[in-house]
Amino acid sequence: MKKQLLVTDFLDRARTYYGDYEAIVGTDGERFTYDEFGDRVDRFSAALQARGVEKGDRVAVLDPNTHYHxxxxFGAMQTGAIHVPLNYRLTPEDYEYLLADSGCDVVYADYEYASKIEAIREEVPADVFVTNDPAAIDGDWLDFEAFLDDADPADYERPEMSEDDVITINYTSGTTGDPKGVCRTHRTESLHAQLVTIHHHLTDDDVYLWTLPMFHVNGWGHIYAVTGRGAKHVCTRGVEAEDVFDAIATEDVSFLCGAPTVLSMLKEYAEENDPAYSGDNPVRVTAAGSAPPSATIRHTENEFGWEFTQLYGATETGPLIATSDARRLIPDEGGLRFSLKQRQGIAPIGTELRVVDEDGEDVPRDDETIGEVVVRGNQVMERYWNKPEETEDAFHDRLDGWFHTGDLAVVNEDGMISIQDRKKDIIISGGENISSVELEDTLFDHDAVGSVAVIPAPSEEWGETPKAYVIPANGDTENPGVTPEELTEYTKERLAGYKAVHEFEFVDEIPTTATGKVQKYELRQREWDDEDQMVGQG
Incomplete structure (x- = not known):
């Protein structure tokens, strides 16, 4: 028989079997069982429907990793509305585009970020605005708790839904042009969450610490997987090393995820403060983005005593399309163990992952020949929101019907891939995608900048960081008419803080092709000459 795969199944299962068990530890110390959590979700659903929200409408969520998120x-998705999680590190102008592009009808925003929405609320289609602390915001916002208290969970009616309905829109960082809305269906989310459950070895007695943003591809599917497994969520309002170690010890955390920078931060803190590395449970950690240095992985496993796994993917792919969860392919000890764990790994169950040349043929498993990573799997997106041409391009370049990641990799004899470079003009700094094109456009607007090219440069702290090669408008590299510090402030004033450029080099020329196209590959070679590969590790 065939049963529809719906994201609502995950909370339904938890309520059926784990209703009396603790589900969530809030950032304020408040605790909820799955029955209590489910009641609050039902009330949010009822409150949305009372305000006219219907299946297919869009509900934006701008929140750090709190129980409100x-x-x-879940409250939006139970009504059949489309959940639109927003990166809380963006600018008001970014939110204006995202809310208008998605056509959001409702916005829930945490009090710390709601002012950014208030600044552009007259320019967006939403007419319902909810926050968890209206007193902290200048403007007319509904109080989250009152929103729930005024609703009767018995009034909420779940509509008929299909596994092929779009249920979330996750926005990319806009590496080329405007951000793209990645449409994910009940089916893609459900099957991806099942893959996460399998390859992250989730169990019902796991305690998951939210060091990974919930907005980031729905927290890599853990909003579903942890819930459906009946495990416990420990919420956070950001990542501070002291708080992470304290939560691990006091809440008996068994699992956490994040960018490699989280591991580096924890390592630095531990060297100076000697915290407890675990509570009553052994700890597992998964990292994604740029691979951590093998020394960081070695420290994580040997000093912290945590089991490390590498994950690879993209917003469009769930993200999980490769993992180092391959114990029979990795030795139990020795230096080779850590270099193999540093690789992006092999495809999860039910996923076809290939590295192909320009003709769409598989590259040999010689760990030398570079090709592009392409993928087919049930976790891959349905389409881009209102962008049919971009959707067509993503699935029909070297191979028809395969999603093209834009990442270039080699493959070893066991089929484990290792990312070497990127086709896209993208920088991954501390786990965040940054468009070099966006940075260039911003810097071009400065009167002292005649021409500019931005590339990723190595960074011990962030893996990689934006670096700008600037030809001064006055042609004088010794006295360019502007300082690097002034250009950094210029980018900070116009972009989200994590996108600011801190490294500059004033040059007489930027390498170009005969047709005038900037040869960023040459610039990257200059920066990464002493590195093993031209992507960040750290």
Missing amino acids: LEAA
Whole structure:
């Protein structure tokens, strides 16, 4: 028989079997069982429907990793509305585009970020604005708790839904042009969450610490997987090393995820403060983005005593399309163990992952020949929101019907891939995607900048960081008419803080092709000459 795969199944299962068990530890110390969590979700659903929200409408959620985020997400999805999680590190102008592009009808925003929405609320289609602390915002916002208290969970009616309905829109960082809305269906989310459950070895007695942003591809699917497994969520309002170690010890955390910078931060803190590395449970950690240095992985496993796994993917792919969860392919000890764990790994169950040349043929498993990573799997997106041409391009370049990641990799004899470079003009700094094109456009507007090219440069702290090669408008590299510090402030004033450029080099020329196209590959070679590969590790 065939049963529809719906994201609502995950909370339904938890309520059926784990209703009396603790589900969530809030950032304020408040605790909820799955029955209590489910009641709050039902109330949020009822409150949305009372305000006219219907299946297919869009509900934006702008929140750090609090219980409100989980309640708003599941509350929206139970009505058949489309959950639109927003990166809380963006600018008001970014939110204006995202809310208008998605056509959001409702916005829930945490009090710390709601002012960014208030600044552009007259320019967006939403007419319902909810926050968890209206007193902290200048403007007319509904109080989250009152929103729930005024609703009767018995009034909420779940509509008929299909596994092929779009249920979330996750926005990319806009590496080329405007951000793209990645449409994911009940089916793609459900099957991806099942893959996460399998390859992250999730169990019902796991305690998951939210060091990974919930907005980032729905927290890599963990808003579903942890919930459906009946495990416990420990919420956070950001990542501070002291708080992470304290939560691990006091809440008996068994699992956490994040960018490699989280591991580096924890390592530095531990060297100076000697915290407890675990509570009553052994700890597992998964990293994604740029691979951590093998020394960081070695320290994580040997000093912290945590089991490390590498994950690879993209917003369009769930993200999980490769993992180092391959114990029979990795020795139990020795230096080779850590260099193999540093690789992006092999495809998860039910996923076809290939590295192909320009003709769409598989590259040999010689760990030398570079090709592009392409993928087919049930976790890959349905389409881009209102962008049919971009959707067509993503699935029909070297191979028809395969999603093209834009990442270039080699493959070893066991089929484990290792990313070497990128086709896209993208920088991954501390786990965040940054468009070099966006940075160039911003810097071009400065009167002292005649021409500019931005590339990723190595960074011990962030893996890689934006670096700008600038030809001064006055042609004088010794006295360019502007300082690097002034250009950094210029980018900070116009972009989200994590996108600011801190490294500059004033040059007489930027290498170009005969047709005038900037040869960023040459610039990257200059920066990464002493590195093993031209992507960040750290």
